[in-house]
Amino acid sequence: MVSNRQFSGFRANRPLRTPSDSIAPGTVAPLENRHPSPWMALYRFWLYTWSMTFLRRVVMLFDSRKFGRYPEAGPANCALGTIQASFALLVLLSLVHPSRAFAANPDLETVLTASRQRIEKLDYRSTGRLTRVDGDGKRTNYKFAAKARWFPDGLRVLCEISGPGSEKTTLLLHMTVTGHVTIEAALPGEKADRVLPFERWNDPLVGTDFSYEDMVENQFFWSSQELLAPQKYGTRDCFVLKSKSGPQDRTYYDSVTSWLDRSILFPVHVVKTLRETGQQKEFIYYGLRQEGGAWSASQVEAKLQGKPGSSILVIEGGSAKANLGRKDFDIGPSSAQGEKVK
16 A cells, blocks of 8 residues: 555546446437448358367267277377367367457456556655544554565565654565565564564554555455456546455455556556445545656555544655665664665
8 A cells, every 4th residue: 555656536426427427318220230240240250160079079989999999099089189189179269258268358357467566666665744634633643664576586665653742653565476474573562573473464554544454555466356347537538457365365354456547557546345344444545646757646544334534544745766675674763764765
C-alpha cells in the first residue's frame, strides 16, 4: 500500500466503452458481425466432420492388431497417435472457443504487467501524516515516514509512525515476487524489533483503519487474477481487476478488487474483503500525480464497513528516485526518515 502511489477514488457505475460501443444506441449490429457467412459455416462443418473422423481413426489405430504384430513400434506409434489426437482436439476447441484456445485475455495481461512493473520499479522516500477521523469528527494525527525499493529478492518497505507523544512504531515489510510477505516490527514498549505474528497482521495500525498488512500491495502478485467488466468510476474509465487469494497466500483478505484508471493503469479505488467475516474495507485514492515517470497519489483514505469515521494518509514530501540501498532498510532510530529528504 505504501508505495510510490497511495490511494484515490471515485464511484463505479457505468461500463467502459468498447469497440462495439461505436454502434448507435437502439440499433442492432450488422448481421455479418454476429453470424458467419454460409461458406464459413459450411467450412466449419466440414472441418468438424474431418476432425471427428480423424479422432475415430486414431482410436481404431490403437485397437488394431498392428501393434501386436510389431510390439517394438508400440511406444513410437502411441506417441504419434497422442500428438495427432491432441492436434485434432485443439482444432475442435478452436471451432467452439477460438479466443480461449489460442490467446489469453490481452487486457488482463496489460493490467497485471503494468501493476507489477510499477511496484518492481519503486525507489522512493516520503513523509507526511496519518490521521484517524472519528465519527464525531475528532482527529488524531501521527507523523508518517516511509521508503521502499525493489531488490533482486523482492520489495522492501520501511515505515515509521510517531504518535502524539514520544511513542513510535516502525515496520519493515518484505514481499517476494510470488507475493509472499513477512513483517518485522518495533512497537511501543518493546526493546527490540521482532517478526510480527500473522495473527496480528489485521490489527489496526496505531488505532487507524489501516492494518499492518495494508502497507504493501501483494494482491497483484497472487496467482488468481480475473478482469471483470470495465466500469466508470467517477469521471475515470477503469479496468476492474479482482485478485483472489489462495491457501498458499498469507493474508487476511479473501479478495481485493481494484479499479485502475485505464489511461495510466493506476488504482483509484480498492475494495478488500476479509476471509472469515466477509467485511469490506474501502480505499480511495486522491490527488493522482506523476513524478519522474511514476504515478502516485497524494492522499489515501481507508474506510472500514460498519465502522464510523475513516483514516487518511497524506503524503506531503519525498522523492520518487531516492537511490536507496539495502543498508537503508535496517530498523533503527529514525530509520524510515533517514537522511534529509531530497
